[in-house]
Amino acid sequence: MQESFPGNENSRLRSGEIxxxxxxxxxxxxxxxxxxxxxxxxxxxxxxxxxRDFIVSHRKRNAGRSPNEAEIAAVTSNYLSSDLRNTLRxxxxxxxxxxxxxxxxxxxxxxxxxxxxxxALRQVRDIEKSVKKRTGFWRQVRVGFTITxxxxxxxxxxxxxxxxxxxDIVDAWNALRVPTTLRT
Numbered sequence: 753m754q755e756s757f758p759g760n761e762n763s764r765l766r767s768g769e770i771x772x773x774x775x776x777x778x779x780x781x782x783x784x785x786x787x788x789x790x791x792x793x794x795x796x797x798x799x800x801x802x803x804r805d806f807i808v809s810h811r812k813r814n815a816g817r818s819p820n821e822a823e824i825a826a827v828t829s830n831y832l833s834s835d836l837r838n839t840l841r842x843x844x845x846x847x848x849x850x851x852x853x854x855x856x857x858x859x860x861x862x863x864x865x866x867x868x869x870x871x872a873l874r875q876v877r878d879i880e881k882s883v884k885k886r887t888g889f890w891r892q893v894r895v896g897f898t899i900t901x902x903x904x905x906x907x908x909x910x911x912x913x914x915x916x917x918x919x920d921i922v923d924a925w926n927a928l929r930v931p932t933t934l935r936t
Contacts, residue, residue, distance in 0.1 A: 769819060775828040782832055783840065794844035799831050 779799055784792035806827050810819045819827075830836065856863075885891075914921050 771825070775825050776833075779828060779831050783837060791844045791848065795837070795840040796842045798843055803827060804833075810894060850918055 780796055783799065784793075784798040803824070807819055807824070810823070811817065831840075913919075
């Protein structure tokens with residue numbers, strides 16, 4: 753857009769052909785670059801606040817009389833300069849940055865909590881993987897086989913000890929056995 757509202761429209765404004773509403777719409781289009789232009793929307797809001805401040809100030813200076821359309825249009829046309837647009841967009845950007853910093857500061861404890869919980873969750877998952885490794889199927893098979901082997905060795909040792917020391921258990925076992933000569 754040009755440095756200011758084109759001279760042709762300024763002369764039309766003086767003659768009353770362009771309304772303050774048309775100028776306000778031109779300012780809206782001048783400040784906002786697209787649908788998602790948050791900085792442009794905020795810059796336009798700053799323009800609207802300054803326009804309202806002008807109207808309130810005008811009423812105080814003029815015994816409660818509101819400015820007419822030509823006076824409002826004259827003030828509005830001043831906001832169609834690139835310098836003022838850049839100034840309001842910079843101010844809007846500062847406001848948004850300040851808000852973002854305030855929001856992040858307010859959310860910092862929660863962000864830290866989420867980060868800590870994420871770290872704790874990662875550690876729990878690592879422990880769970882470690883436990884699963886130690887209690888896997890083949891590990892259980894090895895443990896079962898080892899225990900069975902140890903029990904067999906233990907019973908063999910008890911049996912050998914019983915035979916060697918002629919325990920009552922061996923005598924009872926021999927008494928239960930049926931002699932092979934009787935079977936025939």
